[in-house]
Amino acid sequence: MPGSALVRVSVAVAAKDLAVELRTKTAFVSSIVFAVLVLAVLYFARDATAVADLDLAPGALWVTFTFAGMLGLNRAFLLERENRALDGLRLTPASPTAIFLGKALGNLVFLGVVELISLPVFILFYDVPIWRQLPILMGVIAMATIAFVAVGTLLSAMVVRTRFSEVMLPLLLLPFLVPPVVSAVQLTWRILALRPLSELTGWLSLLAAFDVIFFTLSLLLFEAILVE
Amino acid sequence: MPSPDPVVAVRGVSRRFGHRWVVKDISFEVPPGEALLLVGGNGAGKTTLLRVIAGLLNPTAGAVERHAMAGMVAHHTMLYDALTARENLWFFARLHGVAERGRVDALLERLGLGSVAGERIAIFSRGMLQRLAIARALLHDPELLLLDEPLSGLDETAAQIVLDVVAELRARGGALVIATHQLAELVAVAARVGYIVSGRLAALEPVDGRDAASVMNRYRELAAGAR
Numbered sequence: 035m036p037g038s039a040l041v042r043v044s045v046a047v048a049a050k051d052l053a054v055e056l057r058t059k060t061a062f063v064s065s066i067v068f069a070v071l072v073l074a075v076l077y078f079a080r081d082a083t084a085v086a087d088l089d090l091a092p093g094a095l096w097v098t099f100t101f102a103g104m105l106g107l108n109r110a111f112l113l114e115r116e117n118r119a120l121d122g123l124r125l126t127p128a129s130p131t132a133i134f135l136g137k138a139l140g141n142l143v144f145l146g147v148v149e150l151i152s153l154p155v156f157i158l159f160y161d162v163p164i165w166r167q168l169p170i171l172m173g174v175i176a177m178a179t180i181a182f183v184a185v186g187t188l189l190s191a192m193v194v195r196t197r198f199s200e201v202m203l204p205l206l207l208l209p210f211l212v213p214p215v216v217s218a219v220q221l222t223w224r225i226l227a228l229r230p231l232s233e234l235t236g237w238l239s240l241l242a243a244f245d246v247i248f249f250t251l252s253l254l255l256f257e258a259i260l261v262e
Numbered sequence: 263m264p265s266p267d268p269v270v271a272v273r274g275v276s277r278r279f280g281h282r283w284v285v286k287d288i289s290f291e292v293p294p295g296e297a298l299l300l301v302g303g304n305g306a307g308k309t310t311l312l313r314v315i316a317g318l319l320n321p322t323a324g325a326v327e328r329h330a331m332a333g334m335v336a337h338h339t340m341l342y343d344a345l346t347a348r349e350n351l352w353f354f355a356r357l358h359g360v361a362e363r364g365r366v367d368a369l370l371e372r373l374g375l376g377s378v379a380g381e382r383i384a385i386f387s388r389g390m391l392q393r394l395a396i397a398r399a400l401l402h403d404p405e406l407l408l409l410d411e412p413l414s415g416l417d418e419t420a421a422q423i424v425l426d427v428v429a430e431l432r433a434r435g436g437a438l439v440i441a442t443h444q445l446a447e448l449v450a451v452a453a454r455v456g457y458i459v460s461g462r463l464a465a466l467e468p469v470d471g472r473d474a475a476s477v478m479n480r481y482r483e484l485a486a487g488a489r
């Protein structure tokens with residue numbers, strides 16, 4: 035498939051997913067409500083005299099992003115199961131690579147919006163020095179989200195034909211997410227603790243490696259998953 | 263005169279789900295301009311065979327040689343409830359590389375859906391959805407059309423539109439494979455009938471002016487013989 039067709043199909047698939055989500059808002063509303071709820075519960079459940087905001091904040095942020103994101107990922111292929119729309123995609127000359135990239139792009143935008151809305155809530159609850167560090171924190175969030183989306187898009191395509199896909203996805207996805215989420219938590223703590231940049235490079239390299247590995251493997255395996 | 267190259271050639275195709283063979287060693291060819299009717303009871307393997315021909319399922323054995331991009335209408339619409347009729351078609355048009363929006367509107371009009379093009383399809387009746395599914399299958403002007411119960415849920419007018427579409431496709435050299443129980447309407451457009459009994463192609467015969475009742479009687483005869 036030529037590059038221009040690849041881009042055209044990917045953008046069409048992503049735009050369609052986002053249009054469907056804009057109409058129904060089911061996953062978006064549940065993800066946002068879930069994110070706010072988790073941030074609030076974790077904040078109010080802690081003992082402020084024993085646990086500093088700084089120690090709790092990174093974990094709270096990534097637990098929120100991970101589970102709120104999972105709600106969105108589930109939706110990505112569920113809408114293809116409805117009316118067997120995935121068969122409709124497969125009857126077109128669109129390459130599996132283009133379909134995967136479109137799905138991943140849609141998920142990336144979806145999660146990006148959920149994260150952008152959750153972040154001010156996080157800042158509101160957790161008194162951490164975030165403003166000066168915001169650009170690098172955003173960079174880390176973007177990198178971890180790419181790893182999350184790459185493996186999440188692949189696995190959501192894999193489990194969508196199973197009867198309990200909503201349950202299966204977290205079970206399969208969470209083990210894969212441990213390395214990037216641990217890296218993201220470590221990076222977030224160091225960023226919020228105003229540690230020197232040199233302390234970030236190791237974890238940043240690890241996160242970048244997960245991005246490359248997860249994205250490449252997902253891209254290569256996606257075609258096999260599409261075929262029944 | 264040599265026969266024209268077939269649009270699709272099914273060669274010894276079998277398909278198994280678990281331990282159950284649903285399609286067993288089926289072979290046939292469909293030349294340009296021909297409609298082949300597949301007749302069989304529920305669970306005979308017609309839908310599975312169509313899905314294999316479309317490339318949606320891999321055969322367990324054998325092969326399908328398709329010399330044209332297929333369009334398919336199946337039991338499911340393969341459309342998105344949250345989108346409008348026009349948005350659905352436009353999405354699939356882009357995936358097929360069809361760049362003219364006029365093609366989408368022309369098909370909506372052709373299938374009698376022009377007045378509801380901007381409506382979300384979640385509110386469509388079964389017949390409207392079936393017509394939209396047919397429009398989706400025709401977006402890229404396929405030379406091979408696979409139809410699984412294409413008249414299901416259609417009223418007389420809509421059924422006639424579909425029969426006209428079938429006739430047009432044949433006239434311009436397209437091939438069709440149609441699985442159906444509604445023989446009365448479709449037997450007239452077919453050149454041959456394939457009788458599927460328990461996953462096997464029990465017979466492949468020319469229609470030769472037979473009516474629906476005689477095709478059904480022939481099927482019953484073959485089914486009884488297979489027991």
